Amino acid sequence: MGTVHARSLDPLPMDGPDFGSGSDDGDLVEVEPQKKQEILENKDVVVQRVHFEGLGRTKDDLVMYEISDVFKARNLIEVMRKAHEAREKLLRLGIFRQVEVIVDTCQDDDALPNGLDVTFEVTELRRLTGSYNTMVGNNEGSMVLGLKLPNLFGRAEKMTFQFSYGTKETSYGLSFFKPQVGNFERNFCLNLYKVTGQFPWSSLRETDRGISTEINFPIWKTNHTLKWEGVWRELGCLSRTASFAIREESGHSLKSSLSHSMVIDSRNSTILPKRGALLKINQELAGYTGGDVSFLKEDFELQINKRLSWDSVLSTSLWGGMLVPIGDRPSSIADRFYLGGPTSVRGFSMYSIGPQSEGDYLGGEAYWAGGVHLYTPLPFRPGRGGFGDLFRTHFFLNAGNLCNLNYGEGPRAHIRRLAECIRWSYGAGIVLRLGNIARLELNYCIPMGVQNGDRICDGVQFGAGIRFL
Amino acid sequence: MWSGGIPAMSLVTDAFVSQIAAVEPWPENATLYQPLRSEQVLLSDNASCLAVQAFLRMCNLPVQVVCRANAEYMSPSGKVPFIHVGNQVVSELGPIVQFVKAKGHSLSDGLDEVQKAEMKAYMELVNNMLLTAELYIQWCDEATLEEITQPRYSSPYSWPLNSILVLQKKWEIKRKMKAIGWGAKSLRQVYEDVDQCCQALSQRLGTQPYFFNKQPTELDALVFGHLFTILTTQLTNDELREKVKNYSNLIAFCRRIEQNYFEDHDGSSSSSLRLPKGPALP
Numbered sequence: 065m066g067t068v069h070a071r072s073l074d075p076l077p078m079d080g081p082d083f084g085s086g087s088d089d090g091d092l093v094e095v096e097p098q099k100k101q102e103i104l105e106n107k108d109v110v111v112q113r114v115h116f117e118g119l120g121r122t123k124d125d126l127v128m129y130e131i132s133d134v135f136k137a138r139n140l141i142e143v144m145r146k147a148h149e150a151r152e153k154l155l156r157l158g159i160f161r162q163v164e165v166i167v168d169t170c171q172d173d174d175a176l177p178n179g180l181d182v183t184f185e186v187t188e189l190r191r192l193t194g195s196y197n198t199m200v201g202n203n204e205g206s207m208v209l210g211l212k213l214p215n216l217f218g219r220a221e222k223m224t225f226q227f228s229y230g231t232k233e234t235s236y237g238l239s240f241f242k243p244q245v246g247n248f249e250r251n252f253c254l255n256l257y258k259v260t261g262q263f264p265w266s267s268l269r270e271t272d273r274g275i276s277t278e279i280n281f282p283i284w285k286t287n288h289t290l291k292w293e294g295v296w297r298e299l300g301c302l303s304r305t306a307s308f309a310i311r312e313e314s315g316h317s318l319k320s321s322l323s324h325s326m327v328i329d330s331r332n333s334t335i336l337p338k339r340g341a342l343l344k345i346n347q348e349l350a351g352y353t354g355g356d357v358s359f360l361k362e363d364f365e366l367q368i369n370k371r372l373s374w375d376s377v378l379s380t381s382l383w384g385g386m387l388v389p390i391g392d393r394p395s396s397i398a399d400r401f402y403l404g405g406p407t408s409v410r411g412f413s414m415y416s417i418g419p420q421s422e423g424d425y426l427g428g429e430a431y432w433a434g435g436v437h438l439y440t441p442l443p444f445r446p447g448r449g450g451f452g453d454l455f456r457t458h459f460f461l462n463a464g465n466l467c468n469l470n471y472g473e474g475p476r477a478h479i480r481r482l483a484e485c486i487r488w489s490y491g492a493g494i495v496l497r498l499g500n501i502a503r504l505e506l507n508y509c510i511p512m513g514v515q516n517g518d519r520i521c522d523g524v525q526f527g528a529g530i531r532f533l
Numbered sequence: 534m535w536s537g538g539i540p541a542m543s544l545v546t547d548a549f550v551s552q553i554a555a556v557e558p559w560p561e562n563a564t565l566y567q568p569l570r571s572e573q574v575l576l577s578d579n580a581s582c583l584a585v586q587a588f589l590r591m592c593n594l595p596v597q598v599v600c601r602a603n604a605e606y607m608s609p610s611g612k613v614p615f616i617h618v619g620n621q622v623v624s625e626l627g628p629i630v631q632f633v634k635a636k637g638h639s640l641s642d643g644l645d646e647v648q649k650a651e652m653k654a655y656m657e658l659v660n661n662m663l664l665t666a667e668l669y670i671q672w673c674d675e676a677t678l679e680e681i682t683q684p685r686y687s688s689p690y691s692w693p694l695n696s697i698l699v700l701q702k703k704w705e706i707k708r709k710m711k712a713i714g715w716g717a718k719s720l721r722q723v724y725e726d727v728d729q730c731c732q733a734l735s736q737r738l739g740t741q742p743y744f745f746n747k748q749p750t751e752l753d754a755l756v757f758g759h760l761f762t763i764l765t766t767q768l769t770n771d772e773l774r775e776k777v778k779n780y781s782n783l784i785a786f787c788r789r790i791e792q793n794y795f796e797d798h799d800g801s802s803s804s805s806l807r808l809p810k811g812p813a814l815p
Contacts, residue, residue, distance in 0.1 A: 296694055304609055308617060315603030318694040356691045422620070 111135050111143060112170045112179040118186040122159060123218040127184075129246030130154055134182055143167060147182055154186065156248060158222065159215035162187040189214045199228075206230030219245055233260040233271075250281045265415045265519075267306035267424045268313070270398055271298040287327045292353065294320045297398055307422035313397045319357040321350035331369060335497045336439065336456055338377050342367040350399075351390055358390035359399060365531075376440040381533050383408075383464075384432040388471060400427030403466040404487075404518070406527020407503070409433055410462050411489030411511030414527070416519035418466035432482055433464030435533040439495070456495045460507075462533055463488035487513045493525075504528045557619055559636055565589070565596045566604045567614040572688045573602060575681075576766050577667035582614040584626050584758025589616075590794040591749045592638045602689035630751050640750045648745060652752045655737065655744065659752075662730035663759040665715060666723050666773075672706040674720055676769045728776045731760075735780040742789060749790070756783075757790045 114131055131150040137143040147165045154163045163186050170179035195210040206228050213223040222241040228234065235258050243251040258273045274295035281288055297317050301310055324347050331340035344365040351358025363385030370378045389395040402425065404412035419426045439456045446452050465486050469478050493507030505527055511520045567582040568574040574582070589596045596616065601607060608615040608624040615624035616632075623632045633639070641649060671682045686702065687695030710716045715723075734756060743749045744756070763777050764787060777783060 296697070298606075300606065301609070304622075308620070308622070311607045311622065312601075312603075315606035316690065316694060316698060318691055354691060356689075356694075 107140070107178060108138055109140055109143060109178045109180050110176055111137055111182055112176060113172075113181045115181060115183040116186065117183060118188065120188050121191075121218045122186075122188060122215060126157075126219045126245050127154065130157070131182075131184065140167075140180075143180060143182065151184070153248070154184070157215075157220045157243075159189055159220050160186045161189050191215075204230050204232045206233075219243075220248070235259045249287070251279070253278045253280070262302055263415070264302060265402075265413070265425050266397065266427070267302045267310050268397065269300045269302045271300075272296070273298075285328055285330075287329075289323075289325045289327075291323045291325075292321070293323070294318070294353075294355070297396075299396075299398060307424040309421035309426060310397070310424050317357050317396060317398075318355040319350050319399075320353040320355035321348050321357075322353060323348035331367070333497075334500055335503050336495065337367075337369045337379070339369050339371050341369065356393075357396060357399065358393065359395055360388045360390060361399065362386050363401070372438075374440065376438060379437040379439060380435070381437075382432070382434045383533060385430065386469075387429040389429075395429055397427055400429060401431045401466060402427050403431050403433055403464050405529070406505055406507065406521075406525045407529030407532040408462075409464040409487055409489060409533065410460060410491060410505075410507055410525060411509030411521060412487060412514075413519040413521050417464070417487055417515075418518075419468055420517045428466040429468045430478065430482060431464065431466040433462065433533055435460060435462045442494075454497045456497075457492065458495055459490075459492045461488070461490045463513075464533075485513070485515050487511070487515065487518065498528070502528055502530050503532065505532075557636075559594050559633075559638070560619055561595065563594065563596045563616060563618045565598050565614050565616050566601055566607060567598065568604045569600045569602055569689070573685055575671055575685060576762060576768070577664055577671060578605075578613050579766070580664070580667060580759040580762040581612070581626065582758070583762055584755045585614050585616070585629055587757050587790060587794060588626065588630065588640070588751055588754035589633075591640055591754055592633055594633065594638060626751065626755060640748065640754075641745075643748060644745060644750070652745065652750055655734070655752050656755055658730060658733065659755050659759060662726055663763075665710075665713070666727045666730075667759070667763075668706055669710060669715060669718070669723050670720070670768070670773065672703050673710060674769075678703070680769050724772055724776055727773060728779070731777055731780050731783060735783050738782055738786060740782065743786075753786075753790065757787055761787045761791065 111134055114134055116127060119127070130153045134143065134146045134150050137146045144167065147167060151163045151165050154160055163184060166183040166185065168181050168183065170176065170181050191213060193212045193214070195212075197208050199206050199208060207230070208226065208228045210227075211225040215221065216223050220243050223239070224241075225236070225238050227236045237255065237257040237259070239253060239255045239257075241251060241253050243249075255276045255278075256274075257276075258271070260269070260271045262269050272295050274293060276291060276293035276295075278289055278291035295318070297319060298315070299317075300314050326343075326345045328343045329340070331337035331342055342365065346361070346363050348359075348361040350361075363383070365381070365383050367379065367381040372378055385401050387395055387400060402415035402417075403409055404417040405414040409417060415427075416425055418428045418431075438459045440458070441448075442452055442455050442457055447455075463486055465482050465484075467481055467485075469481060489509050489511040491507050491509035493505055493509075496504040496506075498504060505525075507525050508523060509521060509525050511522060514520050565582070565585065568578055586596070586598065604613050604615070605611060609622055610624045610628075612625055615622055616629055618632070621632070623629050641652060644652065670677050672678060683699050687699050690698060707716070710718075738744055743753045745752075760777055760783055763773055764784070766774075768774070
């Protein structure tokens with residue numbers, strides 16, 4: 065009997081941003097079994113046993129769900145594939161540092177002639193891992209300490225704690241994550257946090273202390289999140305010269321909101337997609353579960369990518385949103401929408417479109433923005449197949465509008481308001497993909513339709529973003 | 534935080550204020566912001582707000598009073614009241630006096646240097662004794678805290694923010710009390726301090742209409758703000774009020790300012806200031 069080692073499966077990176085181009089397409093790695101002395105390929109085989117080596121605190125039922133498919137394999141290729149899938153599923157749990165698979169013929173007394181044993185050699189992550197780093201930005205230096213307790217109770221629960229101590233502000237976040245056993249995509253998350261943000265475009269400082277719980281679950285091809293959040297928000301002026309409109313917003317408020325979001329994402333990459341579409345719909349209802357802020361907020365994001373010839377991609381996006389205050393209190397500056405910046409309506413400064421008071425942007429209760437991009441590889445394709453694939457050139461046309469609506473007027477007047485004074489811009493630039501989480505853009509922009517009070521960035525604009533138009 | 538920040542703040546404020554303010558005259562739409570009058574404002578805040586109002590009325594500068602639940606947080610120094618004049622925002626009596634002076638209005642220009650020094654000393658006395666005593670009674674006397682301060686201070690907020698903010702403020706005041714050596718004082722000692730302060734003021738006032746004879750100054754506005762508020766605010770007991778009531782010339786002084794500056798001259802009372810009546814205050 066021949067022995068087949070399946071160690072040739074390429075090891076996947078454990079976690080963290082991956083700068084290689086390998087995961088860009090996310091295509092499945094085809095498993096090609098090596099030919100050995102005896103041809104097992106087409107023979108029927110039975111997986112008799114699955115062994116685990118190296119399990120410590122991980123509970124058996126958790127891994128049993130993840131590897132149960134291996135038993136269903138009927139021939140060697142299937143065994144290899146199922147074992148590979150099981151390995152990926154195990155790694156996805158984020159509780160193992162390393163998972164290796166060994167497929168061997170069954171050696172026991174009760175071994176069937178075509179019986180196989182599959183052995184998973186796993187190395188668990190340590191009970192406690194820590195990290196620290198320092199950050200500089202916004203005229204502030206800070207030190208960030210992180211603690212992670214993976215696989216806390218043995219069923220892929222995770223507890224993370226992050227503490228940032230800065231020269232001006234301290235923030236922290238504590239989160240507990242619990243997936244359903246055998247169904248990792250269904251999970252529960254509890255967060256406790258304090259974050260401080262400084263928003264110079266509004267001369268506003270905001271400190272949020274909050275607690276939130278969320279449940280994530282997939283339905284068919286969509287991912288849903290149900291969330292309750294209770295936040296104590298403290299707003300204040302960033303400087304003495306802040307406009308009076310910002311001063312009037314200062315003080316404490318308590319928001320308790322229920323929100324739902326739905327995401328369908330068929331794109332092959334989140335940052336520089338080549339094909340596929342994204343639809344994201346968010347809705348948030350605040351005020352019915354307590355607190356002193358009441359509103360209904362709806363917003364959506366749509367992106368469609370189409371691959372053209374010459375390795376270029378045509379990408380179209382549309383965003384929109386609306387905030388309806390409930391009751392007689394006006395909406396808070398912390399809840400309204402903002403538009404403009406190097407990754408939204410380009411050519412305008414960060415969040416510097418729409419209603420403003422003495423140069424401080426107040427945000428709006430309704431907005432839309434759209435963009436058409438043509439992404440192409442770098443001219444002459446330097447660094448092709450490697451570093452160069454992190455870059456794209458793009459030509460873009462962006463448009464959008466942000467304003468406040470008078471909700472007595474009816475939909476026709478709303479559409480008219482959103483259609484007048486449209487800001488738009490066009491230009492070209494270079495996009496750099498930073499892992500699979502963010503991107504950097506260096507663009508030459510020509511802003512058009514500039515309204516009184518908008519702050520523009522005529523010419524070269526540089527910026528980073530996670531969400532982009 | 535409390536003790537260190539204020540002098541530096543007011544130095545900056547002074548420089549800032551005197552440079553810019555002088556350019557424009559007093560506008561018609563000047564506004565004074567203070568906490569909600571009927572359900573929120575506390576004894577000490579009300580005293581400070583009334584003092585600024587009295588001062589502006591003595592200067593004959595019109596100001597519109599606006600009540601906001603978040604007035605404390607809108608204020609650049611975190612204390613009420615503050616005025617919004619043109620595009621300037623100035624808080625508390627001291628900086629407001631400076632600001633108004635830069636605009637060419639002053640109540641103390643007629644005083645000589647010695648009198649000015651004396652006026653400043655008495656103002657310090659009022660701030661250190663009366664204001665601190667008010668804060669002590671509001672935040673450190675458990676009965677007052679529970680019956681009056683807590684429900685009023687937390688009135689604009691919903692649970693659990695209301696309790697958090699009260700606790701936060703209580704700790705802040707207690708820290709301040711400890712820093713200035715009032716931490717171990719008993720309520721009785723605080724009443725004694727108030728009595729001594731009133732005695733000093735009463736002696737200084739004597740039989741004059743105002744502290745510096747015929748014309749009121751910012752000291753008169755400040756004393757009026759505090760004494761009038763103490764006299765008209767219903768607390769858990771009458772002890773604080775009784776301390777002030779012992780000095781008849783101070784009561785007459787409060788009446789005088791009320792009549793001269795808070796009532797229309799045709800006799801009908803425009804504002805709700807009424808000395809012997811209950812806690813309703815401007």
